[in-house]
Amino acid sequence: MDDVEELCSRLIRLDTTNYGGGESAGEREAGELVATVLSAAGIESKVLERTTRRSNVIARVPGTDSSLPPLLVQGHLDVVPADPAQWSRDPFSGEIADGYVWGRGATDMKDFIAMVLTVVHTWAQEDRAPRRDIVLAFVADEEDTGADGAEWLVDEHPSLFEGCGATISESGGYSYHVTHASGAPMRLYPIGTAERGTSHLRLTATGRAGHGSRRNDDNAVVKLIAALDRIAQHPWPIRLTPTVTAFLERTGKALGVEVDLSDVDGTLARLGKAAPLVENTVRISTRPTVLKAGYKVNVIPSTAVAEVDTRTLPGTELELLSTIDTLLGDGVTREFVTRMPALQAPIDSPWFDAMAAAIRSQDPDAVVVPYCMGGGTDAKAFARLGIPGYGFAPLWLPEGFDYRAMAHGVDERVPVQGLHFGVRVLDAFLSEV
Structure with missing residues (x-):
């Protein structure tokens, strides 16, 4: 071996x-x-x-x-x-x-x-x-x-x-170096107890094909770009799940910093190096990644397509879809490319306790916390x-x-x-x- x-x-x-x-x-x-x-x-x-x-x-x-x-x-x-x-x-x-x-x-x-x-x-x-x-x-x-x-x-x-x-x-279960409020170095070990859901979307804009040199108020490319801009700029609200709440509370306590769940952005700023572990999992995310339109520079196409990497938190898919529908605008439709639900496993469980104990058996100073995975x-x-x-x-x-x-x-x-x-x-x- x-x-x-x-x-x-x-x-x-x-x-x-x-x-x-x-x-x-x-x-x-x-x-x-x-x-x-x-x-x-x-x-x-x-x-x-x-x-x-x-x-x-x-x-x-x-x-x-x-x-x-x-x-x-x-x-x-x-x-x-x-x-x-x-x-x-x-x-x-x-x-x-x-x-x-x-x-x-x-x-x-x-x-x-x-x-x-x-x-x-x-x-x-x-x-x-x-x-x-x-x-x-x-x-x-x-x-x-x-x-x-x-x-x-x-x-x-x-x-x-x-x-x-x-x-x-x-x-999950890897060492992550952070700093206590006193300046002392510490090691967090995040264990994944949740995952954001995957709701990848395909957007299709339709319009009137025509010559690129002529005015066209029904341009599929323009409709799609406008919809993507609205989606990319939308300020999705914070939605705290059990895992994210536990991460914030337990990590803040371990690092000696104030945790205010009514001011998550302020809390993230105080968490310092630990913030990247959680900042992507406090809200829905919608990030355009793929664009397809046209075949010739002087031809306005009748359709334009985009794909959006969309991640949801437990219980937020209906909020996502209803909001997206208000942002699309006329002439743009949506469909799922991938649709997988968000996950939440028990935090206070013998499984989690045994994982934490195993980590501490090799690193007695370990601070073990639950966290939500941003991907799937x-x-x-x-x-x-x-x-x-x-x-x-x-x-x-x-x-x-x-x-x-x-x-x-x-x-x-x-x-x-x-x-x-x-x-x-x-x-x-x-x-x-």
């Missing part, structure tokens, strides 16, 4: 790029490596594919107490594209240098898969077992629609996850089976390391020490929860 950093490197070297729209390098080789590592630990696995080469690996690690509900540990094998010309190293080299493992997927999320496999292999070597059954799901297609991954598994193979009491996956994960798919999802992929990160810029970014990398820390935390959590 490789060290965790070597296993992470091997996974990165297997190109599993998901280009979107069904185009992919495929996850099969990575899935085969995962299955091989599990087999070496004495764990049988299933490799399931809806589409050729889009592999999903499912396994079950037996626990010592079958009366306990299983825990689902899930991660995705695919990665987003990387342009080698922009990187200082080959994004699929998996190079280990300067204390980091470099490459696409290093933090999103082949690091987590390598850590989980290392824990399972350690149990086999030391003849140990977790308290409860651990269901492992390493899936395809998270970086697009999930149609070949979690969404398909939930639709076609729900029995594999029957009885699971919770799931853990990416985007495969937890949305498993939530359809009634399984609450937590973002818990623990890592130790050095001060100044911009972890949140790594996923989908240039020169993505993960610290080797962080991987070893994550293995110890996951071992403590998965063994005892």
Whole structure:
């Protein structure tokens, strides 16, 4: 068995790029490596594919107490594209240098898969077992629609996850360096207990086609641009959810700063370095990202299309749609490109307490807080089976390391020490929860 950093490197070297729209390098080789590592630990696995080469690996690690509900540990094998010309190293080299493992997927999320496999292999070597059954799901297609991954598994193979009491996956449990009001350094560890919903919208403006040199008061492009400007400039009101409220209150208390829930913007200013963890999750967001119109500079087109990355908070979709409808204007319609609900898992729960305890077992000074993820994960798919999802992929990160810029970014990398820390935390959590 490789060290965790070597296993992470091997996974990165297997190109599993998901280009979107069904185009992919495929996850099969990575899935085969995962299955091989599990087999070496004495764990049988299933490799399931809806589409050729889009592999999903499912396994079950037996626990010592079958009366306990299983825990689902899930991660995705695919990665987003990387342009080698922009990187200082080959994004699929998996190079280990300067204390980091470099490459696409290093933090999103082949690091987590390598850590989980290392824990399972350690149990086999030391003849140990977790308290409860651990269901492992390493899936395809998270970086697009999930149609070949979690969404398909939930639709076609729900029995594999029957009885699971919770799931853990990416985007939480990492160290985040902040400063106390006294000036003392502190480490927050945010655990994801909520996710904003995804309500991506496609806007279509229609008008009268005509010659570009002539007056046209029914120009689809003009209508669309005006609608997009109104949407982009709209001041969405603050909507505090249970997770965001808990984050503000607990983080403020830990940092020794005043928290005023009636003045969230003022509170965010006082939170300093901690503010970026929450500032994107206190309100709905609508950000135009795609524009399509016309085919020739001297022709006014009859239609113009835009797509808007829209994120909602629990209970806010109706507010979103009614507001959007007032902002569109005449001649512009909307439809969903993607529609997934926001999620909220219990904060005060044995699951959260066990995650916090596992982090503190390795960092006694850790301040563990719940937080809401600004984006989305495969937890949305498993939530359809009634399984609450937590973002818990623990890592130790050095001060100044911009972890949140790594996923989908240039020169993505993960610290080797962080991987070893994550293995110890996951071992403590998965063994005892």
